Amino acid sequence: MPMRVTQTIIACCLAAWASLGLSASHAGEAAHPVSINLAFDRPINAGEAPVIVGMTDGLFAAEGLAVTTSTAAGSPEAIARVTSGSSEFALVDLNALIRFRSQSSVPVKAVFVLFNKAPYAIVARKSRGIHVLSDLEGKTFGIADSDLSAGLWPALAHQNGIHLDHVKQSRISAAVREPMLSAGQVDAVAGFSYLSAVNLRDRGVPADDLAVLRFADYGCDAYGFAIIVNPAFADKHPDAVKGFVRALIAATNLTIRDEGHAVDQVLTRMDEGTRDLELERLHAVIRDNIMTDEVNRNGLGAVDPVRLERSIDQVGEGFKFGKRPSAADIFDDRFLPPRADRLIN
Incomplete structure (x- = not known):
């Protein structure tokens, strides 16, 4: 094949990737997906709908991620899986992470808050x-x-x-x-x-x-469920973490727009469950825990550091800290897209 023809084909391919908003590195990730295991802290129900939708609707795959899931017996066990590296991500109660960080120097942090208010x-x-x-x-x-x-x-x-x-x-x-x-x-x-x-x-x-x-x-300021990530994985694959967060934002928006579709996807991952019950559950989660005034102002996934500091003090009233963690010890906002890309649409 003549050199000029080869160069033209390569240029066209690169232009096509650019038109999709993908860099050459993303193209490589699409050809060789980054494998991720996400640990849930309990059996799946409608509360996990955004993650399930991200998987079943191909939103994680579109970011070059091959996501599998596992189930732990509670948030402490899910956090342990992330710190050991057996799971790269976990969906856990942020208040369990606060307790963990008060006792451990392992710098695991949350990168996305799904439940803006604890349930x-x-x-x-x-x-x-x-x-x-x-x-x-x-x-x-x-x-x-x-x-x-x-x-x-x-x-x-x-x-x-x-x-x-x-x-x-x-x-x-x-x-x-x-x-x-x-x-x-x-x-x-x-x-x-x-x-x-x-x-x-x-x-x-x-x-x-x-x-x-x-x-x-x-008066409780606690945040609820959040995505945490293994710190070594985040250092090695920052683009994968950003891609995971982008996909979860898209999946959360899709879940909000079409609760029925989201519940149908969840039911495919449940051993038992009825559509009416899980639909009622998901509607309550979206109303009470996800679509809050704070999220409507600031977008999905982020925290208010001042509020997070207050919530840490509230956890400390009922749990004796080894060392009080700060908001910066708990949440890392480096992987969040700009506010405009996190607003509910």
Whole structure:
């Protein structure tokens, strides 16, 4: 083939890649995808919909990423997988990362916050006399040791003038949380609003008998689920981390625009699940945890450092820090695109 013809073909190929907004390095990544394992901290439900949509709709693949998932037994285990390198990314409770960083020098950080507000809530029966948070005084409150909301409960009570010794706390297993409240063995439980409240309605508890007291509505500044990344991987593959974040932003927008499609994709990854239940769950997540006023102003994925500092102090009221981490220890904004590219569209 003549040299001039060869040069013309190469130039046309490079122009085609440029028209797609891709660099030569991205072209290489597309030919040789970067393999990524993302650890979930619990079995999949509609709360993980944006990640699932990113996989099933090819958004991660379009960024040159081959994403697989695994499931850990809680956020601490998922964080351990990332720090060991067995998973490059994980979706974890940011407050678990705060606790981890207070005890460890491993510089793992979050790079994208999916839940701008933590889903922690106290779910109570109105028929037991609980309508607002102060009604908990004199009542029996079931809380699981594994539930990270237990660490924020002291700060929440203090902020709202509730005496902890006036509330009877019953340590229970997370597995029996909803059944015990349904049976009237406790007056209220701590859990996630989109899990416990929706599960209780599914168990036959009338919606008008449930009081869902969200921590965020009573002064809790905590962020919720966030993507963390192995620091060595981030140093070696910064473009892959940026691509992952871009794909997740696109997937979150798609999830918001078409909840039904998102739930259909989630159901393909669940062992059990009903469309109506997961659709209700996803709608609650988007309304209460993702599309907040802060996100509408500042875009998806970011944090307000001042708010994050306050939330760290609130975690510290219920959990003894080895060394208090700073907001900079918890969140790294280098991989986020500009605000204009993160606004919900």
